[in-house]
Amino acid sequence: MSQTYDLKMLIESTITAKGLDATDVRGKIALKAGRLLTFISPTTPDDPAGVEKLKQAIKDVLNISA
Amino acid sequence: MNFKSIQAKVLIALVVCGVLGTGCVVGLMHYFTVENSKALATEAATSSQKLFTILEAREISKMTAATDVLIADPGIRDAFAAKDRDRLLALTAPLYPQLKSEGITNWMFHTPEPDMTVFVRLHNPTKFGDHLNRFFDKEVARTHALVSGNELARAGFAVRIIRPVYDSKGAVTGYVEFGEELDPFMRAMKAQTGNDYGILLNKKFVDRQFWADSSATWKRRDNWDDHAGFVVEGSTTGNEKIIEFQGDLATLPEHGTVLEQYQDGSSHFVRGIFPIRDAAGNTVGAMFVVKDVTAVYTSMRKTQNILLGLTFVSLAGGILLLLTFLNRFIFRRLQHILTAATRLVGGDFETPIKTDSDDEVGKLEQLFEQFRNIFVSVLAEMSGAQAKK
DSSP states (O other), X not given: OOHXXXXXXXXXXXXHHHTOOHHHHHHHHHHHHTSOGXXXXXXXXXXXXXXXXXXXXXXXXXXXXO | OOTTSHHHHHHXXXXXXXXXXXXXXXXXHHHHHHHHHHHHHHHHHHHHHHHHHHHHHHXXXXXXXXXXXXXXXXXXXXXXXXXXXXXXXXXXXXXXXXXHHTTOOEEEEEOOTTTOBEEEETTSTTOOSOXXXXXXXXXXXXXXXXXXXXXXXXXXEEEEEEEEEEOTTXXXXXXXXXXXXXXXHHHHHHHHHOOEEEEEXXXXXXXXXXXXXXXXXXXXXXXXXXXXXXXXXXXXXXXXGGOOOOSOGGGOOTTXXXXXXXXXXXXXXXXXXXXXXXXXXXXXXXXXXXXXXXXHHHHHHHHHHHHHHHHHHHHHHHHHHHHHHHXXXXXXXXXXXXXXXXXXXXXXXXXXXXXXXXXXXHHHHHHHHHHHHHHHHHHHHHHHXXXXX
16 A cells, blocks of 8 residues: 555544544645545555645644654 | 735725724814814904904993083083183082993093193092193194094003084184093903903003002002013903913904913813004004803814714724625635535535626636536546546
């Protein structure tokens, strides 16, 4: 599995754990990261720049370090 | 609050407009208050001057009528023509108290020119034979007609008339003079207007030593040094501090001038001054007018406060109403589009943007809904293609 997919899983588990509005949170992170989380699968290749943007988006929206 | 938002900027702009608007109203009201005070002072000065002129004319008319009766009396006329002082005094002295009670405090008979001395002085019978050598004397001798007006004697103002007395052959046998002091004028003017008055004498026309002597005689404080260019002859108020004038009486305009407004405790006053000219046309003094405008000032202040309150409330209400409209018709709908866009990207492909308005934001909502439909279609095609792989 890719690091990108791991980050997607982190987002989903955090949403579940905190009982957040999933669509809203996913949308905010997607807009900040510049990619749709829907298309991230276990086989999605890691792009270092893309991974960094996703981590930053997670930190900005969920306030957690990935 | 997000100060980068249009909402915040609009709010700040509205608050600034509100503050400026309120400031303008306060400034305008202050301007009106000052202008009204000036108008009141002008009105006080001009109406007092008119009243003074009317009173002066009335008293001159009264004294003229009194002399008419006097010189028509053959006994008095003959006694004066014969220069029989004792007989003249015997005939006129009983009349003096009555005339004095009517304000005529000065009554004199003068011999004809060229001597022109005081023959009888009813208000001071033991003093006679002196030369007065005033404008009045010269003018009546020159014209042989009635001369009237104000005169500043050594110790104060008086309004006087002097006219010739003729014998049965039509020859001038001398002159008769009546005079009234101006203090009763002030009291009458105060009774009618409620204003306070003061008579100022130009020091150039007043004898310093006589002023000191008369002050001592009448047990009056010698106020010669209170002011540089003038001395206060009398006033209707015990508080001479309200009489404050820095200019030169000689340069006062014909219709007077308005001085500054001032406050004494909780009372507000406006001041004005108008010149008093003598019969020769010299500005020998002035009348100072002090008008209590406390009631008007309080009323203006109250109106100012009401207007200020109304302005503030209406501006605040206007700002609130405008913000409510902006929020209802623009900001809330823009926020809805933002939320919808975020949720669309987050996976909510089913919720459409509803719009029932054809305004600018409505067109944006319609455009976004069209974009959302295209985005969902593309996404569906991409998902299908990915599934086939």
